[in-house]
Amino acid sequence: MPGKFSVAIVGAGLSGLMLAIALRKFAPDVDFEIYESATQLSEVGAGLSLQERPWSIMQALGLESVLKAIAGGGEKQSISLSYRKSDQAEGISIDDIKLMETSFTFHRAALQKILIEQVQSTHTIHLRKRLASYAQSKDGPIELRFQDGTTATCDLLLAADGVRSAVRASMYSQLADAASTSGKADEAAELRTYVEPVFSGTIIYRTIIRLDDLPEEAKAQPVFHKQGMTLYCGKNKHLVTYPIYQGQSKVLNVAAPVTIAGQEGTIHPGPHTASVSKEELAQYYAGWEPDVQELMKHVDGALKWVVNVVKPLPTFVHGNVALLGDAAHAMTPHQGAGAGQCFEDAFLLAKFLARPEVTKDTLSVTLKVYDEIRRPFSQKVAALSRMSGKTAHFDTPEFADLTEEQSASGTTLSLEQLRENVAKLKELGDWRLNSQVGEDLSDALRKLDAALGAS
Structure with a gap:
């Protein structure tokens, strides 16, 4: 019928x-x-x-x-979020948050x-x-x-x-x-x-790290044992990691968004996806804190994704x-x-x-x-x-004059400023809970x- x-x-x-x-x-x-x-x-x-x-x-x-x-x-019955300021030789733990959200x-x-x-x-x-x-x-x-x-x-x-x-x-x-x-x-x-x-002005590099395949000395590194989501923040870029399961194997999902200054709203010529070497990804995070360097050491290439909106x-x-x-x-x-x-x-x-x-x-x-x-x-x-x-990349009006070099010095922003920025990030996601x-x-x-x- x-x-x-x-x-x-x-x-x-x-x-x-x-x-x-x-x-x-x-x-x-x-x-x-x-x-x-x-x-x-x-x-x-x-x-x-x-x-x-x-x-x-x-x-x-x-x-x-x-x-x-x-x-x-x-x-997960709750979401653990760890925020770090990482675009410097010694990273700073900004805040750890637990959201009571499945x-x-x-x-x-x-x-x-x-x-x-x-x-x-x-x-x-x-x-x-x-x-x-x-x-x-x-x-x-x-x-x-x-x-x-x-x-x-x-x-x-x-x-x-x-x-x-x-x-x-x-x-x-x-x-x-x-x-x-x-x-x-x-x-x-x-x-x-x-x-x-x-073009959104952002390119994201996506990859995974297979934890079972890590060398024995790397398996002991704390960066590979974090259970929640970690945001490694810096000027014009950040890095997000969290564990997922691929079949029965636990892997670490890695997403690395990079802002291309002045390109938001333009037409990107493409290609819009491409497989790239670990070296192309790692160059953006040179000089970042040791945990990020450890991550970069063990990625096996990445998928480059031009984020169009x-x-x-x-x-x-x-x-x-x-x-x-x-x-x-x-x-x-x-x-x-x-x-x-x-x-x-x-x-x-x-x-x-x-x-x-x-x-x-x-x-x-x-x-x-x-x-x-x-x-x-x-x-x-x-x-x-x-x-x-923009908030994760310190790309909002209050950070308009902050350069990548100043941010990398680790002395320009106070812990209070960093925590205020994280509070704004959390507030931006509150709609999901309300x-x-x-x-x-x-x-x-x-x-x-x-x-x-x-x-």
Whole structure:
């Protein structure tokens, strides 16, 4: 029996996979197809941490037990954070904080593998389907046009195709064309600036250190036995480490963000990812404290990731088309919140589409409510993440005159100044502790019901 309407999910990354799982559970009367541009599904990435908000979504989807099985020892009832000033010969312990917040750490590839298996148990993911554009008419279905010359149709197009979203490019090109036709040249020019992502000004080097493979003399080093998250901070760069499990093996996840001065908001020419030598990574941390030098000694190369972001969009929706995940709000990773925000988009959309009152005729109204709720929230998180990076890098107005050389001297900043900076970092992340997905969902459903009643 046909569903009440048809959905096309473009993109089979974390957002698209989570959306498919959520639709299957909450909206079984909705037909959906998944289209992915890659020739094969592969699991990539390093460490990923889920706190209470995204974890509550996993519980609602019935994924708790299967994900706990791959978390290994990664389940924590509290989060220990250790902050250090490290861009100097002798590091300074600034503060140690314990947040009473449940956290699960995973190897990203292991999490993605589980989600792929969940989806493929009931649905086919159509591979080699790179979207070129789409067209929607007033009364007919949306037509998807793929680069291989094939087409497909749907009643609702949900774009989970990442930071370089083809759907976002098509959406904002169409909005710009409409503005231009109406004689609004300035508005059209502004709309076209949302087609491509922009460079955040940060490059992150990601790697892992396999603790079982360390030389015996290194295994005794305390830096490899820290159980929580450690932030080694310095001017224009920092380093984050925390343990994760890869199968039964414990590894140390290492993320090293570096600010490229004056580049934020530009278009990066690429390439946007590349494998690099340990020497390229280590050069940025020359002269840093001994613990950091010990880490650099035992990394085995790294993945260089140019962090591109999506500028705050004026809308996530147009007609019966909606953006979610990185296609809508790709952000910096300084709060570890990007994946969680993707999951929240998918969860809310699935819950909305499951409502009996949501039909083919009310899809556009439903998407407007999704936009009103998820756009300001996710964009606020993106802004907080950006500020967290700047704070960790001493790149806020109060440190505008601080040079890397002055910071490396270890005498320019007092311990009081450093602790004030850490307090700001903590405050920037307090939103996770002061809100719950369940309460937000209840409010969202009330707004949806009101909008549908008025339509």
